[in-house]
Amino acid sequence: MSLSADTSVVRVAGLGKRYSSDGPPALFDVTFDVTEGELLAIVGPSGCGKTTLLRIMCGLLSPSEGAVLLDGGPVTRPSAKVAVVFQDYSRSLFPWLNVLRNVTFALARDRLSKAERIARAETALNEVGLDDVGRKYPWQLSGGMQQRVAIARALASRPEVVFLDEPFASVDALTRADLQDVLLAVHAAAENRRVTIVHVTHDVDEAVYLADRVLVLTPSPGTIAASIEVELPRPRTQTATRSSPRFLEVRNEVHDVIAQARR
Amino acid sequence: MSSRAFARTGGALLGVLVFAAALALWEAWARGADSFFFPPVSEIGREASDVWPSGDFLSATGASLKRLAAGYAIGAATAVSVGLAMGSSPHVRRTLGPTTEFMRALPVIAVVPIASVILEDADAMRVAVIAFGVFFPVLVATIDGVRAVPPEIRDTAALFRLGGLARSVRVYLPAALPTIFAGLRTALSMGLVLVVISEFTGEGDGLGVYIWTQRFLFNVHGMYAGILFLGLLGFVLNGLFSRLERHMLAWHYGAIGEPVR
Numbered sequence: 001m002s003l004s005a006d007t008s009v010v011r012v013a014g015l016g017k018r019y020s021s022d023g024p025p026a027l028f029d030v031t032f033d034v035t036e037g038e039l040l041a042i043v044g045p046s047g048c049g050k051t052t053l054l055r056i057m058c059g060l061l062s063p064s065e066g067a068v069l070l071d072g073g074p075v076t077r078p079s080a081k082v083a084v085v086f087q088d089y090s091r092s093l094f095p096w097l098n099v100l101r102n103v104t105f106a107l108a109r110d111r112l113s114k115a116e117r118i119a120r121a122e123t124a125l126n127e128v129g130l131d132d133v134g135r136k137y138p139w140q141l142s143g144g145m146q147q148r149v150a151i152a153r154a155l156a157s158r159p160e161v162v163f164l165d166e167p168f169a170s171v172d173a174l175t176r177a178d179l180q181d182v183l184l185a186v187h188a189a190a191e192n193r194r195v196t197i198v199h200v201t202h203d204v205d206e207a208v209y210l211a212d213r214v215l216v217l218t219p220s221p222g223t224i225a226a227s228i229e230v231e232l233p234r235p236r237t238q239t240a241t242r243s244s245p246r247f248l249e250v251r252n253e254v255h256d257v258i259a260q261a262r263r
Numbered sequence: 264m265s266s267r268a269f270a271r272t273g274g275a276l277l278g279v280l281v282f283a284a285a286l287a288l289w290e291a292w293a294r295g296a297d298s299f300f301f302p303p304v305s306e307i308g309r310e311a312s313d314v315w316p317s318g319d320f321l322s323a324t325g326a327s328l329k330r331l332a333a334g335y336a337i338g339a340a341t342a343v344s345v346g347l348a349m350g351s352s353p354h355v356r357r358t359l360g361p362t363t364e365f366m367r368a369l370p371v372i373a374v375v376p377i378a379s380v381i382l383e384d385a386d387a388m389r390v391a392v393i394a395f396g397v398f399f400p401v402l403v404a405t406i407d408g409v410r411a412v413p414p415e416i417r418d419t420a421a422l423f424r425l426g427g428l429a430r431s432v433r434v435y436l437p438a439a440l441p442t443i444f445a446g447l448r449t450a451l452s453m454g455l456v457l458v459v460i461s462e463f464t465g466e467g468d469g470l471g472v473y474i475w476t477q478r479f480l481f482n483v484h485g486m487y488a489g490i491l492f493l494g495l496l497g498f499v500l501n502g503l504f505s506r507l508e509r510h511m512l513a514w515h516y517g518a519i520g521e522p523v524r
Contacts, residue, residue, distance in 0.1 A: 060422070079424075080424065083422070084418070086419075091415040092416065094438075096438075096515070108423055137517060137518070139517055
């Protein structure tokens with residue numbers, strides 16, 4: 001392994017998951033590290049165990065074998081160090097709270113004054129390009145804006161690792177591009193805070209466009225087929241990056257790995 | 264006026280007309296039949312205008328409303344608390360399920376004789392009966408509402424590391440509130456029925472006692488005046504409930520795309 005132990009934030013070791021004793025495992029012997037500050041994409045077709053992997057990594061699900069280590073300690077339940085953005089923003093944001101209170105809710109367990117909570121929430125909303133919507137309700141916003149709120153909510157608690165589970169799968173293509181750039185901007189701005197991002201998606205182009213490294217997960221059993229360094233310069237842009245030869249090279253490589261696993 | 268607003272006003276007008284026509288039909292029929300048990304509406308109305316403002320009638324109304332409020336509050340608060348616990352924990356659900364299922368199957372009216380034996384104080388008995396009847400629709404609605412909370416909301420609550428109580432009160436309760444309100448509405452009608460039934464056992468005061476007394480005095484007009492008032496009371500209480508619901512669930516109606524009125 002090329003990564004030294006002291007820079008890895010998340011370590012996934014020999015992870016396996018079975019939902020039933022007789023069926024095939026959803027995950028089998030998954031092992032990888034995530035470096036501090038890295039933007040890692042986990043890509044794979046539907047049913048390859050991406051969501052299972054993410055749920056185990058953030059402590060919502062326990063593995064059948066192996067372990068996930070966060071800062072060296074085993075993950076057995078959700079911790080203050082992680083935040084998650086789900087695909088379905090309309091169900092993960094609380095419709096009975098306005099945008100600002102949705103974001104401050106993430107700080108419920110932190111020992112902060114009300115003013116500090118609001119200030120943090122406003123900073124986070126500002127980071128995702130949302131100003132003056134704090135008093136609106138999530139359902140009064142477009143899908144793209146709601147997902148921005150969900151990202152702001154994840155950032156507000158200042159986690160070490162942000163997990164995103166197919167976060168842009170339910171918005172239109174233009175909004176998706178927009179949100180990808182929001183995520184890149186957040187990651188760039190958060191560089192000094194060394195926020196690590198684990199982004200799960202079935203969109204190969206999105207994975208390559210965003211990530212420092214792409215893990216390819218292939219199904220039955222869910223296992224890691226390849227780890228590909230993207231090595232595209234930052235800052236990235238939808239036009240220049242996506243039309244660069246290196247971009248095409250990496251996306252073809254990912255597609256090849258997935259196609260090979262199908263055979 | 265937009266055509267939709269026009270249609271709505273027209274619909275409301277039609278509703279009032281149908282109601283007026285029903286009263287007129289009763290009036291005409293009662294005048295023709297000349298039955299002791301079915302006096303014309305106009306006579307009932309005259310009786311009502313005499314009786315309703317009287318001190319006895321008002322204090323009877325006050326007594327009934329007080330019981331309804333107490334029984335409803337006790338029943339609903341208990342049901343929401345137990346329902347939250349049962350809805351969020353399969354363990355609690357398994358433990359309490361058989362008991363509540365059995366008690367729910369019991370016709371509420373059957374509780375009246377039991378309660379009147381256990382609680383000698385007529386007032387306490389009545390409040391208990393109302394609370395018992397209100398409890399079940401609210402309990403069932405709360406359990407259903409909590410169990411229907413979307414998995415994303417559950418996961419989010421888990422990720423915020425809220426304790427069991429905070430999770431129930433700050434996340435599951437508001438998420439289930441639209442369903443709980445449906446139960447509260449059913450419970451309100453149930454409560455009104457139970458005030459009257461529990462008061463039919465005679466002693467003390469209250470609207471049920473008033474109606475029952477008029478029946479024994481063969482004062483059919485007075486009986487009808489009391490019944491008419493109950494109808495009106497139910498109508499007003501339902502209206503107030505709707506306003507409260509619209510206010511409390513404005514976010515819900517907004518989220519499902521219904522205009523907030």
